[in-house]
Amino acid sequence: MKITGKSCLVTGGAGFIGSHLVDVLIKYCCKVRVLDNFINGKPDNISHHFGNENFQLLRGSVTDPVDVQRAVQGIDVIFHLACLGVRHSIAHPFENHRVNSEGSLLVSDASYRAGVERFIYCSSSEVYGTAQYVPMPESHPTNPCTVYGAGKLAGEAYTRAYHRTYGMATVIVRPFNTYGPRSHHEGDAGEMIPKSIVRALNGEPIMVFGDGLQTRDFTYVVDTARSLVIAAENDSMIGQTLNIGSDVEISMKDLAYKIAEMVGNPKTEILFTPNRPGDVFRLFADTKKFMGLCDWEPQVSFDEGLAMTVGFFRNHPLGIEALMEGESGRNWEEVNK
Numbered sequence: 001m002k003i004t005g006k007s008c009l010v011t012g013g014a015g016f017i018g019s020h021l022v023d024v025l026i027k028y029c030c031k032v033r034v035l036d037n038f039i040n041g042k043p044d045n046i047s048h049h050f051g052n053e054n055f056q057l058l059r060g061s062v063t064d065p066v067d068v069q070r071a072v073q074g075i076d077v078i079f080h081l082a083c084l085g086v087r088h089s090i091a092h093p094f095e096n097h098r099v100n101s102e103g104s105l106l107v108s109d110a111s112y113r114a115g116v117e118r119f120i121y122c123s124s125s126e127v128y129g130t131a132q133y134v135p136m137p138e139s140h141p142t143n144p145c146t147v148y149g150a151g152k153l154a155g156e157a158y159t160r161a162y163h164r165t166y167g168m169a170t171v172i173v174r175p176f177n178t179y180g181p182r183s184h185h186e187g188d189a190g191e192m193i194p195k196s197i198v199r200a201l202n203g204e205p206i207m208v209f210g211d212g213l214q215t216r217d218f219t220y221v222v223d224t225a226r227s228l229v230i231a232a233e234n235d236s237m238i239g240q241t242l243n244i245g246s247d248v249e250i251s252m253k254d255l256a257y258k259i260a261e262m263v264g265n266p267k268t269e270i271l272f273t274p275n276r277p278g279d280v281f282r283l284f285a286d287t288k289k290f291m292g293l294c295d296w297e298p299q300v301s302f303d304e305g306l307a308m309t310v311g312f313f314r315n316h317p318l319g320i321e322a323l324m325e326g327e328s329g330r331n332w333e334e335v336n337k
């Protein structure tokens with residue numbers, strides 16, 4: 001199936017990865033509809049498409065059957081990305097479950113009833129829990145540590161059920177960690193790379209949780225967005241579950257020093273603080289299955305991507321001091337009280 005000219009729905013399309021996916025789809029001359037309730041999504045992420053006749057924004061929730069029904073009408077391809085994040089799930093397990101798992105069931109069901117051509121479920125490496133061995137293929141046991149990981153896994157199971165029971169053409173993509181411009185530094189959506197960049201740019205210590213020996217496999221956001229489009233186009237991926245990663249494993253400690261250097265302030269203090277609850281110790285993807293089915297490979301190296309991410313925050317229209325106000329340190333705690 002060629003994506004060019006297709007009508008696509010991106011749930012969570014005003015978010016970090018979703019908005020980059022929208023950019024890629026618009027380049028492919030798709031008609032793109034976004035369903036987002038802006039709980040973490042930002043108008044600025046997609047405002048460059050306002051006024052484009054191929055772009056439509058629906059403000060609504062994936063937990064509301066009426067919103068979802070409206071969103072899937074006339075759509076060929078669904079990219080389901082809307083979610084609440086891993087840190088959010090620590091203090092708000094039921095709300096997190098309702099969006100990530102029940103919302104996914106609602107979107108799967110409506111997509112099936114609307115007769116869509118493809119349903120792409122954006123899962124997460126958090127479904128694995130910590131690595132029992134590396135690199136981690138799709139057959140690695142799924143043992144999520146958090147309600148977020150459990151909810152994403154439930155979403156996968158619903159997606160698989162709609163493929164097996166009703167024959168819906170689905171693909172489950174499991175991106176490992178993703179970073180880049182528009183990533184969240186703020187509140188309980190904030191992640192290590194953007195939080196650390198904002199702190200270092202402000203001359204504040206970079207916070208490392210635990211001993212910093214935890215590792216992650218980071219993919220640049222445009223590479224992740226491209227992988228989702230390939231998953232929709234490639235017929236041999238129907239019914240499959242596929243990892244996305246970059247073959248780069250880095251510890252949080254090394255990452256902290258790297259970021260300090262990248263922002264031009266290598267003397268930035270690295271502050272070691274107690275561990276995060278539910279933190280996965282090691283994640284490192286085996287991407288042979290996905291790469292064996294298509295010619296995708298990451299186009300942006302970690303150093304290039306990190307430099308572009310630093311540039312995004314350094315030149316942010318709000319200014320780095322204002323960004324620091326949204327950075328909440330141990331962001332599963334105070335922001336949720």
Ligand SMILES: NC(=O)c1ccc[n+]([C@@H]2O[C@H](COP(=O)([O-])OP(=O)(O)OC[C@H]3O[C@@H](n4cnc5c(N)ncnc54)[C@H](O)[C@@H]3O)[C@@H](O)[C@H]2O)c1
Nearest residue numbers: 012015016017036037039040041061062081082083124178
């Ligand atoms: N960022 C990563 O490192 C990463 C890694 C693996 C997988 N993922 C997956 O990628 C997808 C996108 O994640 P992201 O990092 O862009 O997060 P994000 O928070 O930037 O995007 C999620 C979007 O969903 C929206 N949303 C939340 N609840 C909603 C609801 N009830 N109805 C409609 N919209 C709602 C938010 O406003 C936001 O715009 C998620 O499914 C996530 O599990 C992300």
